[in-house]
Each structure stands twice: as C-alpha cells, then as structure tokens.
Amino acid sequence: MPETEPTVAPRAPRRPTTRTHHGDAVTDDYEWLRDADDPAVVAHLEAEDAWTRARLAHLAPLRDRLFTEIKERTLETDLSVPVRLGGHWYYSRTLEGRQYAVHARVPAAPGPAAWDPPVLEPGTEPPGEQVLLDENALAADHEFFALGGTEISADERLLAYQTDTQGDERYLLRFRDLTTGADLPDEIPGTSPGVALAADGEHVFYTTVDDAWRPHRAWRHRLGTPVADDVLVLEEPDERFWMGVGLTRSRRFVQVEVASKLTSEVRLIPADEPTATPATVWPRREGVEYSVEDSRDHLLILHNDGAENFELAAVALGPRERWSVPGAFADGARVVVPHDPDVRIDAVDAFAEHAVLSYRRDATPRVAVAALDALLAPGATPGFAPGAAGRGVWREVTGGNVLETVQLDASPETDQPLVRVVVESFTTPRAVYDVVLTTGELILRKRQPVLGGYDPAQYEQRREWAIADDGTRIPISLVRRRDVREPAPLLLYGYGAYEYSLDPWFSVPRLSLLDRGVVFAVAHVRGGGELGRRWYDDGKLLAKRHTFTDFVAVARHLVDTGWTTSTRLAAEGGSAGGLLMGAVANLAPGLFAGIHAAVPFVDPLTSILDPSLPLTVTEWEEWGDPLHDPAVYAYLKGYSPYENVPPGPDGAAAYPRILATTSLHDTRVLYVEPAKWVARLRAAGAPALLRIEMSAGHGGVSGRYARWEQIAEENAWLLDVLGATERP
Incomplete structure (x- = not known):
C-alpha cells in the first residue's frame, strides 16, 4: 500500500488484446488485469484500493459508529440451540472478542423421550462439555479462515472436518479422534465442501475439483492408509455437471449426487457396505x-x-x-x-x-x-x-x-x-x-x-407490486420505521438468478439504516424463484433481460408512487446480483444516486467464452453458450455491463456513484471482472471506486468482527450516497 494518501485516481494502462468469435472482433484494453501473478496487476489493484480508502476516509467516524451499533446490538457471548445427534447435544457458541465460533457437545440423557434441549447459559461452561473444534485456534496465523463440511461418525468417536485458509474454497480434510481430542495423521488437501463417513467409521467419501473448480470426482479413503491409495468411486466427464456426497438422514446410504443446472442423477451406496458399487x-x-x-x-x-x-x-x-x-x-x-x-x-x-x-x-x-x-x-x-x-x-x-x-x-x-x-x-x-x-x-x-431496546413495533413491513414492461406484476418487499415519511431515502436490493429466492430475513446491521430514515426494499425480479419455476425460466438464457428491466420497473414504481426520489435512491446486489447492478447502471443510470456492486459478475461474456474458467461450462445452462451459439453471443454482448460502458466521457456523465467490492481469491467471480469494469468506467468518466480485499473469498472477509467492519464501511458509503448519515 502507498505510504502517502493518493490524490489522483489510478488509471489502468490500455494494453489492447483482440478476441474474435462468430465473426465479431472485440478489442479489450484491460484483459491484461487477469494475470494476478503480474506485479503490475498487483500494483494496480493496490492503487485502486488505496484510492478507494482515501475517498472513503471522511466516512471513518460514521463507519466506526455503524460498527459500534452492530456490536452493541449483538449478544457477543452467545450459543446456538443444541441439536441432538445420538447420545449428545451439539451446539456452537461465540465469546466476546473472538472472531470465530467454538463447537462443542454435552451428553444427552438416556432414553428416546429426552428430546428437550438442555438450557445452557452463555459464557458458562456446562457440566460435561467437550469442545470439538475451536475455530479461533484453527484460524490462528491465517488472515482468512472458513470451516467447510463436518461429519460425526455413527459411534460419535470421530469428527471429519474441512478448513479453507485462502478463500478459494479448496478445503483441507482432516479427522479428529473425539476420545483423545487429537487429529489423525490423515490429511486430504484440495477437497470440495461435503464429506460422508461410512457406518464402519473407517471409510470416508469426499470430492475433488478440476482446474475449473468443478467438483468432478468422488473418492473413498480408508483411515490410516495413504491418500495416494484412495479409490476413485465416480468421475463425471461432462463439464456441465458437478458432484456432491453426503449421508441420508437414516445413515442407511451414502448419497452421490451428480447435477447440472437442469439435470440430476443420484447414486446410493449402502453405508454399511462402503466398497459396494453405487446404484443409480x-x-x-x-x-x-x-x-x-x-x-x-x-x-x-x-x-x-x-x-x-x-x-x-x-x-x-x-x-x-x-x-x-x-x-x-x-x-x-x-x-x-x-x-x-x-x-x-x-x-x-x-x-x-x-x-x-x-x-x-x-x-x-x-x-x-x-x-x-x-x-x-x-x-x-x-x-x-x-x-x-x-x-x-x-x-x-x-x-x-x-x-x-x-x-x-x-x-x-x-x-x-x-x-x-x-x-x-x-x-x-x-x-x-x-x-x-x-x-x-x-x-x-x-x-x-x-x-439496545429493539422494539419490532417501531418498524413495519409490506408487500407492493410493480408492473414490468411486458405487463408482468413484480413483487416488492419493503421495511421501514413507522415514523418515516415519504419521499424517503431508499435502498433497493436485488439478485435474480439460479432460482434463488430473496425471502424475508432479519438483519442487525440493517437497523442502523432504518433508524436513519432509510427504507429497505427488495425487488423480487424474474430469474429468482419466488413465484415458482416459471418465474426462474422467465429470467434466464435468452429471457435474462427481464431480470434487469424488472428491477428498473420496480425502481421507477418506487419513485412514481412517492416512496423516494431518484436523488435519494441507491441500489445494491452481489455476485449475479452484481451483474444486475452493472446492467441497470447502463439501462437507467439517471434513476439512481448510487450503486453498490459486490463481487459483481460484470464481464460475463469474456468469462463464459472461456471453458477453462470456473463460471463457464457449468453455467451455460443458466446464461447460454456464447462460444458455440452466435445468437447467445449477441444476446450476452447486448447486456454485459463491461461490454456496454460508453467508450468516452460524453456518455458517462449520467452514471451514479458506483462502489465495486471484490476479493483477490474469489473463485466464483474472479477479481478481474470488477477490476476491468471499474477501469473502463473511470476511462469513460464515471465516478467508480474499487474496494478489494487481498485475503478473502467470494463471501468477503472471514471472522465476525472483520465482517462487521466490512458491512459498516459499505453501509457508510450507502448512507452518504443517500444523504442519510445522521439519525432524524
């Protein structure tokens, strides 16, 4: 990081490369930013982050206050409701000042009627507690830590667990003897999430990924034997499909699922006969x-x-x-x-x-x-x-x-x-x-x-409907303080892909926005799953534009009906929702005061044209195959945020303030997409910022306090955009 605060926004040098598909030659000035091993790329990313930090420096007091409000509203020393498995009650607890959870268990009373979970006191170690995993100890000396799959053996003497210390979602699989608390020598690197222990407690099933991060092989390991001797149970050659393993609830079967976006196949292996051939x-x-x-x-x-x-x-x-x-x-x-x-x-x-x-x-x-x-x-x-x-x-x-x-x-x-x-x-x-x-x-x-005296009666939620360009009714969910009057500052959130539904959820950090008079709204656009499979189908492939025009229709509805004004309206979305943010920035730039695009999929055409990348072959059933289908190529090129940034400053004057956030080790949406997008936006004169975490993955930083700090920074920027930095 530069030692002095930068005074000029970084400009990525233009290094043109040309790609040609279906007779269409495209010059890309910023594709060189893809090489994360290039010192010039790293230097540019660090300069972008330093510039963004400098531009956000005036919000430090607000950011700190938002972080404090999250902290003050959260019971930092707490525990989950215990879950019974076999002869124990399993739970997780958090301790004030510690970033990660501690996973533990206590013995359950004998007999089938003993199903009322024990009442445990936060901060007090219950009699008979056994700590299984302390994520804080596992995370020591690592800037990033994530726990993947865990599995308890049928006799409750063995714990299989996965850890990721890079953010790239490749996990180290290890095994802990719960009678001694010591880890076994067996270590299996490069696994994907999910693990299944056979009934004998000796055999374990796991999956590994190919170069495109696709889980494509299921393996069987016998504890105490070299990993090199592991048996390949199943391999999936079709690059559209990925693989997962797990136990059925009865523990009668190990289940191997192979699935694409549109097709699936399940194989069963008797858990008490782990070497049996999987049955389809x-x-x-x-x-x-x-x-x-x-x-x-x-x-x-x-x-x-x-x-x-x-x-x-x-x-x-x-x-x-x-x-x-x-x-x-x-x-x-x-x-x-x-x-x-x-x-x-x-x-x-x-x-x-x-x-x-x-x-x-x-x-x-x-x-x-x-x-x-x-x-x-x-x-x-x-x-x-x-x-x-x-x-x-x-x-x-x-x-x-x-x-x-x-x-x-x-x-x-x-x-x-x-x-x-x-x-x-x-x-x-x-x-x-x-x-x-x-x-x-x-x-x-x-x-x-x-x-802090939270009273749900002070807030209200409601459902409204907007009318899309084709007459389709689009549901909107809204929440605000009851004493807020329109027009008010409003944050509109959206996603719209993979049939994922944005169902109502409670958020402590959101309270800081609501208490400053912000209305929070969710646009349930097509491409999600809120209204069934047809709602999803109507927002994918060659109907993908519905996702973007639905969001714009919702935003216009909220302005036209007096909920807010375009000068007090911000938009937010992440990953595929980040694509949505980039698309609406091009479609209706004057409708928003600001847009936060988190880990945004804003260069989809470049990515989906390259079969070696994670978001390519397995994604063709969601977005289409532009590599082999010229109609899909033209359609994707027509809405890709990166492809459609105006080439010069004259067309970019109406762009709202844009904040793109990303992570260097994100394997789902590579950092290069927002980096290229921001470079092109800035060259076009748009007010765009890039905030990049150098030790994080697709979900951002790890650790609850670090995550709260990240949320507080993003929310401070949004409140500044909305002109709602102070409580009414």
Whole structure:
C-alpha cells in the first residue's frame, strides 16, 4: 500500500488484446488485469484500493459508529440451540472478542423421550462439555479462515472436518479422534465442501475439483492408509455437471449426487457396505431434476419430470439384493404429492413416522408435516392442501404470513419426535422452534437477542407490486420505521438468478439504516424463484433481460408512487446480483444516486467464452453458450455491463456513484471482472471506486468482527450516497 494518501485516481494502462468469435472482433484494453501473478496487476489493484480508502476516509467516524451499533446490538457471548445427534447435544457458541465460533457437545440423557434441549447459559461452561473444534485456534496465523463440511461418525468417536485458509474454497480434510481430542495423521488437501463417513467409521467419501473448480470426482479413503491409495468411486466427464456426497438422514446410504443446472442423477451406496458399487436411482434424462430421501421401506423422490413446479413420488426399496440391480428404482413410482402450478416444492425430509415438505406458495416459503402412514397408504388419494382441515394429509407449520420466512433447520435424527424450524421476517428476529410432529405444536426454543431496546413495533413491513414492461406484476418487499415519511431515502436490493429466492430475513446491521430514515426494499425480479419455476425460466438464457428491466420497473414504481426520489435512491446486489447492478447502471443510470456492486459478475461474456474458467461450462445452462451459439453471443454482448460502458466521457456523465467490492481469491467471480469494469468506467468518466480485499473469498472477509467492519464501511458509503448519515 502507498505510504502517502493518493490524490489522483489510478488509471489502468490500455494494453489492447483482440478476441474474435462468430465473426465479431472485440478489442479489450484491460484483459491484461487477469494475470494476478503480474506485479503490475498487483500494483494496480493496490492503487485502486488505496484510492478507494482515501475517498472513503471522511466516512471513518460514521463507519466506526455503524460498527459500534452492530456490536452493541449483538449478544457477543452467545450459543446456538443444541441439536441432538445420538447420545449428545451439539451446539456452537461465540465469546466476546473472538472472531470465530467454538463447537462443542454435552451428553444427552438416556432414553428416546429426552428430546428437550438442555438450557445452557452463555459464557458458562456446562457440566460435561467437550469442545470439538475451536475455530479461533484453527484460524490462528491465517488472515482468512472458513470451516467447510463436518461429519460425526455413527459411534460419535470421530469428527471429519474441512478448513479453507485462502478463500478459494479448496478445503483441507482432516479427522479428529473425539476420545483423545487429537487429529489423525490423515490429511486430504484440495477437497470440495461435503464429506460422508461410512457406518464402519473407517471409510470416508469426499470430492475433488478440476482446474475449473468443478467438483468432478468422488473418492473413498480408508483411515490410516495413504491418500495416494484412495479409490476413485465416480468421475463425471461432462463439464456441465458437478458432484456432491453426503449421508441420508437414516445413515442407511451414502448419497452421490451428480447435477447440472437442469439435470440430476443420484447414486446410493449402502453405508454399511462402503466398497459396494453405487446404484443409480433414476438414470439421468436431459432436463429432469430429482432428489432422494429414504423413508422406512420407500424412497421419496422429488422430481420435475412432467411437473414444472415438482411433484413427490414414492418408490418401494424392496429387498436389499435388489438395490444394486441396474434400473431397480426406474419403475413403480407412485405420486404422493401431485404437481400444482401454484405451489413450488423445494424439498422433502423424511423421518421415521413423518415427512416434512418445504415449499412456496404466493411467493412465501412454507413448511408442512404429514404422517407417512397417511401419505404412503395403498390406495390413498394424493392430495396437497396444507392447513385445510379434512383435505389432504398435510399440516402447515405456521399461518404463512406473506412476509415471513419459515425453514426447516437442523434435524439430523430419523426417529426424533420433533423437528426444528426457523421463523423470521424483516422486523422479527430469527426464532427457533421445535415442532411436535404428531400434533403440530410449536415450542419456542430461542429468539435471536437484539440488545439496545429493539422494539419490532417501531418498524413495519409490506408487500407492493410493480408492473414490468411486458405487463408482468413484480413483487416488492419493503421495511421501514413507522415514523418515516415519504419521499424517503431508499435502498433497493436485488439478485435474480439460479432460482434463488430473496425471502424475508432479519438483519442487525440493517437497523442502523432504518433508524436513519432509510427504507429497505427488495425487488423480487424474474430469474429468482419466488413465484415458482416459471418465474426462474422467465429470467434466464435468452429471457435474462427481464431480470434487469424488472428491477428498473420496480425502481421507477418506487419513485412514481412517492416512496423516494431518484436523488435519494441507491441500489445494491452481489455476485449475479452484481451483474444486475452493472446492467441497470447502463439501462437507467439517471434513476439512481448510487450503486453498490459486490463481487459483481460484470464481464460475463469474456468469462463464459472461456471453458477453462470456473463460471463457464457449468453455467451455460443458466446464461447460454456464447462460444458455440452466435445468437447467445449477441444476446450476452447486448447486456454485459463491461461490454456496454460508453467508450468516452460524453456518455458517462449520467452514471451514479458506483462502489465495486471484490476479493483477490474469489473463485466464483474472479477479481478481474470488477477490476476491468471499474477501469473502463473511470476511462469513460464515471465516478467508480474499487474496494478489494487481498485475503478473502467470494463471501468477503472471514471472522465476525472483520465482517462487521466490512458491512459498516459499505453501509457508510450507502448512507452518504443517500444523504442519510445522521439519525432524524
């Protein structure tokens, strides 16, 4: 970093390179910034970061105050609600002043009725506590640390865990003997997240990635043997597909899933026979996605074969010798929850006597419970009517408030009589409940503490709808203090990709914005999953522009209806949402006062043309294949933020203030995309800043205090843009 504060914004030298596809020759002045090993690239990135820090220096008092407000509202010494697994209750706790969590367990009372979690006091070590992992110790001497997958063996004597100390999402897999607390000599580098321990506690399954960061191989390791002797269980040659491993809840099967964006295939290995050949549940068929849960003598298969929003089928397992017969589960499926065009089924979870369904209706996530006997009874009439007395077999867990998120939480045991759910909204902190499966009774276990006298009654949330250019109604979620009057400063957030839904969530850092009079709004644009699979399909591939025009339509609705004005409107989004930010900056630059694009995917055409990069072949089913399809090439080029920055300062005068944030070791959206984008924006005269973390990954810095500092800095910039730096 320069020792003196810079006084002039850095300008990346132009080093033109030319690429030609489908007869189209494109000159790129800044592609040279891709080489992170080039000292000139590193020097430029450091200069950009120094310039941004200098431009944000006047906000230091506000940043520090925002950090203090997050800290003052957070119970720093706290612990999670314990989760029962086998003979122990497992939980995590945080301690004031420490960046990372400590993972521990205490013995559970014997007997199947002992399912009420122990009440533990924050900061007090409970009797019999055993610390399994202290992330603070593991993170010592590392600028970045992330814990990946963890798995407890069936006898609870072994812990498998993964750690990443670079931010590149390549994990070191290690094993801890929980009787001695010592790590075994076995260490497996370069694994991708996810691990499964076989029933014998000796064999472990894991995956590794190829040069494009695609998990493509599943391996079996036997503890105590050299990694070089590990057995390749499965390799996926099709570059569109990636791979994952895990145990089913019953621990009866190791599950190997191979999936692309549109097609999936599941293989099962008996956990007590780890060397067995994986058995394919349903052979892959292009465009068919499915997932599998094993339930007593059935497999529950959630699929979209002829069912756009998915339906649930049951297939008899049959005798064990049948499991390895090719095609054994291909026939005999019986629909138990039929397709409903108004209900998108997201997941099914199977327990000893019940099934739990996660789904969404009316853009709202919901959870329902059904008795397996009623669901699987021969001759039963398939039905799906959660919450309707006397209709169907499902009981909805909550009332389904339109701005309330209900999700199944950690429930690892097949025979547990309770399942855990989490309920939250924009105004109500996260609450952890246990649901009695037989009655539907909700037992509150813990509500997220918010210190400093937080009163949810002081805030309100609501749903509105904007009309897109093609007449489609776009849902908007809004939250504000009740005493705020329009027009007010407003932060509009968006994502719109991968069928990911921006369901209501509570945020402590957001309170600092709301208390300064800012309205927070979410644009539920097409490309997300809020309104089912069709909503997703309508915002991808050659319909991707809907994502961007929907966001602009929402912004205009909020201005036209008096919620805010264009001079007091800011936008924010990250990753694919960063692409959204870059696109709307080109589409409607005068509509926003400022735009924060976090780890933004703003050079998609360059990336998706290069099959060696992480965001390429596996992404073609989301964005299209511009390498082989000239129509896709032209379409992507038409909306790519980097491609469409005006070439000279005359066209950039209307750009809002832009802050791009990124990380050097991000493997999902490489730092070069925002670096090139900001270089081109600045050359065009746009007021753009680049903030780059040199020791972080796609999710930003690690450690809760470091993360709070990062959020406080970004929010200080947003408040400055909105003219809302002071409390009313």
